[in-house]
Amino acid sequence: MAEASADRGRTTRQRLLGAAAALIAEAGWGGVSTRMVAERAGVAPGVVHYHFASLPDLLIAASTGVARAMLEELTARLAEQPDPETGVEWLLGELSRYTGTDPASLLIVEMYLAAARLPELRERLHELVADSRAQIASWLRDRGHAGDAEATAAVLVAAVDGLVLHRGLDPALDLTALAGPLRAMVRTDRTDRHEEGSGT
Template sequence: MTEASADRGRTTRQRLLGAAAALIAEVGWGGVSTRMVAERAGVAPGVVHYHYASLTDLLIAASTGAARGMLEELTGRLTEQPGPEAGVEWLLGELSRYTGTDPSSLLIVEMYLAAARLPDLREQLQELVTASRARVAAWLRGGGHAGDAEAAAAVLVAAVDGLMLHRGLDPALDLTALAGPLRAMVRTSGHEKGRST
């Protein structure tokens, strides 16, 4: 088998993925064109359809790859925090580094939106989100959260995405000021019952 040839292809694919992820954030999912990606990756226009069956395929691969990395790192570091209340505090601090109009935030939201119209992408993204939610729920439970940990995790993860959205509109929104309500939510005071799915 050829080896260096395969290597060449692999690095080209990586460059395409990186360029695609950056462009989705910059010009939007629907604004990315094959020629844009190729130029940014420093290759000829035709190369996109050699490595990927369609532009959409490339965008899906690029976005899910980037999102998987981001999500796993974020939830990984969150679940390292000593307890739910400290974790929420840490989370807000971490989130403050995203303005809502930065590449990472935009890429995530673009994905959610594109997923509504691309079943393949939806499945993959759903898998990522459910996994994160489960990790957060387990961490809440382990941290002594008495209520429905699944529900609290779902609201927490949703709130994070929602806050990203709102941050894009109003960069002055002070996230650390929101610790109070979030703390109240994860506190160990849950005499409310609730069934998880």
């Protein structure tokens, strides 16, 4: 078989994915063209449609690949934190690395944007977010969070995305100063037990 050719093809494919991810961050989802990707990857313009059925296909594969890696690492390291309170503190410190205008932040933002128009991307992104939410919820449960761990995790993940979004508007926003409210939220066990049930 022509295994060497296939290898060459896989390398090219990876280069296309990398170039696409970088360009989404630089030019925006709608600002990426097949020719730009090809040039960045150092290949001829036509090669894009050999490896991918369409431009959106390429962009979806590229963005979800990067996002999955980022999210999985973040949730995994969060789960290593001993308790929710130091966890959110660590989380804010980690998020401070994202200014909202750096490539990673922009890629995430662009992906959320495009997800509103592309059902396939929306589905994949939904999976990623639901996954993180579930992992964080179980981490909260394991660490003695007696409130509704699912609800707390949902708000926490939403707050993280919202903060990244707001960071783009105002890079001066000091995330570490927001630990107070988040700490209060992750330990609802002793503070919010009067009228409603305690979760699932």
